[in-house]
Amino acid sequence: MLMRNFLSSRKSIREFKGKNISGKDMQKVQEIVSAVQNKVDGNLVQFTLIDEGKGFGKALEGKAGYAGVMIKAPAYIAMDIVDASPKGQFTAAYAMEEIITGLIEIGLGSCWISLTDVHAGGQEVIQGFNVHKAEYLLAFGYPMNTMGIGDTPYSSRMGVEDIVYKERLGNPMTVEELETLGLDDLFYYVRFAPSAHNEQPWRYVVNNGRVDMYMKDTGKNYWIEAGIAAYYLEQLAHTMSIPHRFVLEETSTEGEYKHIGSLQV
Numbered sequence: 001m002l003m004r005n006f007l008s009s010r011k012s013i014r015e016f017k018g019k020n021i022s023g024k025d026m027q028k029v030q031e032i033v034s035a036v037q038n039k040v041d042g043n044l045v046q047f048t049l050i051d052e053g054k055g056f057g058k059a060l061e062g063k064a065g066y067a068g069v070m071i072k073a074p075a076y077i078a079m080d081i082v083d084a085s086p087k088g089q090f091t092a093a094y095a096m097e098e099i100i101t102g103l104i105e106i107g108l109g110s111c112w113i114s115l116t117d118v119h120a121g122g123q124e125v126i127q128g129f130n131v132h133k134a135e136y137l138l139a140f141g142y143p144m145n146t147m148g149i150g151d152t153p154y155s156s157r158m159g160v161e162d163i164v165y166k167e168r169l170g171n172p173m174t175v176e177e178l179e180t181l182g183l184d185d186l187f188y189y190v191r192f193a194p195s196a197h198n199e200q201p202w203r204y205v206v207n208n209g210r211v212d213m214y215m216k217d218t219g220k221n222y223w224i225e226a227g228i229a230a231y232y233l234e235q236l237a238h239t240m241s242i243p244h245r246f247v248l249e250e251t252s253t254e255g256e257y258k259h260i261g262s263l264q265v
Helices: 002-009 023-039 053-059 086-105 122-127 175-181 184-190 222-238
Strands: 045-050 075-081 109-114 136-141 164-166 202-207 210-216 257-264
Touching: 002 184, 002 222, 023 045, 023 075, 023 086, 045 086, 053 075, 053 136, 075 086, 086 109, 086 136, 086 222, 175 184, 184 222, 202 222, 210 222, 222 257
Parallel strands: 164 202
Antiparallel strands: 045 075, 075 136, 109 136, 202 210, 210 257
């Protein structure tokens, strides 16, 4: 149930209540963003809190969002990937997910917004709000709908046996084998990590007390999706009292998949 609650609380929120975020909660948000920023190398990623949400969102209307429709929110967090290397992108996405966790804990919902295809004039608008550059935004506020799990079903995903392998890629691992290791629930829920168009580009190899994560290169958001997936794997493992952090490692390629890193289990 802890795993299920973790996933349900992280559903993307695109509709927010019209009211501004209270001064008390905004102070907490500032502390969350600062704490995460202090954990990561500022030469890799920079986060900027934008509390003028109404004016900011209106200025980006037609220039960003989904098909040019900007997600309206009382506030935003801009993410500037200073170092566009794989490590920089991975670190940025992982850190943003950590910020999202902090927002959830104080009752705020959020939604990722990509600016990689921002329309003409979008970056100029962003710079007008004291943000040097941003590849992604996080819209956040008080959600219109409940953040509880209710009875909302998850969308269709591939089965566990389609994404988890034993010792090497391509060597199937059965659910029964995962049950023996106590990892069946972990991989049942890992399948619900977000990915573009629900492509599920990640694959996992269980070998000698560790889980290696591989990713299929799906394009420009590849390392962003890797950072998000690694955060989900790590945090879901934490609900099982597995305390280790995901370790980003030098990549190697096996067919169409690249090795991203590992987690000790």
